[in-house]
Amino acid sequence: MKAEQLKQEIIAYSKEIDIDKIGFASADVFEGLKERLKRQQELGYQSGFEKGSIEERTEPDRLLPEAQSIISIALAYPSRIKDGPKSTKEERRGVFCRASWGVDYHDVLREKLSKLSAFIRERAPEASTKEMVDTGELSDRAVAERAGIGFSGKNTAMITPEFGSYVYLGEMITNLPFIPDTPLEDGCGSCTKCLDACPTGALVQGGQLNAQRCLAFLTQTKDFMPDEFRSKIGNFIYGFDTCQVVCPYNKKIDFHNHPEFEPEPDVAKPKLKPLLKVSNREFRNTFGHIAGSWRGKKPLQRNALIALGHYKDKTAVEDIIDVMNHDPRPVIRGTAAWSLGKISSPEAFSAIETAMGKESDEQVLAEMEKGLAFKSEVSGT
Known part of the structure; x- marks a missing residue:
């Protein structure tokens, strides 16, 4: 089957399985990213959660030797909770960032990519694929940018014209030679709302993040939170959203395309006092299906204590x-x-x-x- 015909069939099938956006990119080395990652490493700006070496994160053929193309997908997630519970003086609540509402997006996107891979192999038995979501070596954002899914914002998020930055990303490396899509032009212009709103100065400059000062990262650490950041996390117990919330592209953006991502109000905004003494079993039963549980209960309990102090x-x-x-x-x-x-x-x-x-x-x-x-x-x- 000709590559272009297969590409169109893949696009059509992606809509059938509720993928909101799909794009195709070359599997060439990400040269610009490689230099940025080296600079991040030199400056000590990395989080430590990154997987693989810089070479593995920027050279797709190290992950799939015969790599020729990368398929990028995006799924939109909600930005608002319908009938969300209110925090009261008697029952203060914390909050998970929007990216941790609903079922763990890693599982949902992996299932979509698995279906997409099976579809491709049915039509092209010679196809080889390697799928990854967030925790893989490749930068989801760099792939999505090259594939025309959106542009990389100054807040380091992938901003799509349709869904703002409220999207989850995943990708599939393949040996099939698809014609690449055209990347979008940068859309931030002179806007600095995210840089101005960042409470810790983690956004060093447009598109450059010092993860060691990023509250989204710091809420996931397991040691004592450094003093200077305690007053800044408010009632966030996992992640941080301000740099997305202030973005003009996210104004009035709220998509509820996937039932899996619908927030459970009492899980997305849990009561803080009960969280302090939750057992391991109760924690798994209540929070085990969301992305924000991946580091266990300790960081969340630490953050809950900070939030109660803040209140x-x-x-x-x-x-x-x-x-x-x-x-x-x-x-x-x-x-x-x-x-x-x-x-x-x-x-x-x-x-x-x-x-x-x-x-x-x-x-x-x-x-x-x-x-x-x-x-x-x-x-x-």
């Missing part, structure tokens, strides 16, 4: 004291102490002072000192 939630003091006194994990005990100090009630300060006499971990003791330091702010001395 100055006095109704949570008893629960947080219990965590500080009994949780076996130093990061959680220490963050609980900091949170109590931030809440700044007499009961909270007294509990920290009592706990210090029994605590032996140096890092936890340092966090207790930080918690007690809020006393001077309260007293004005």
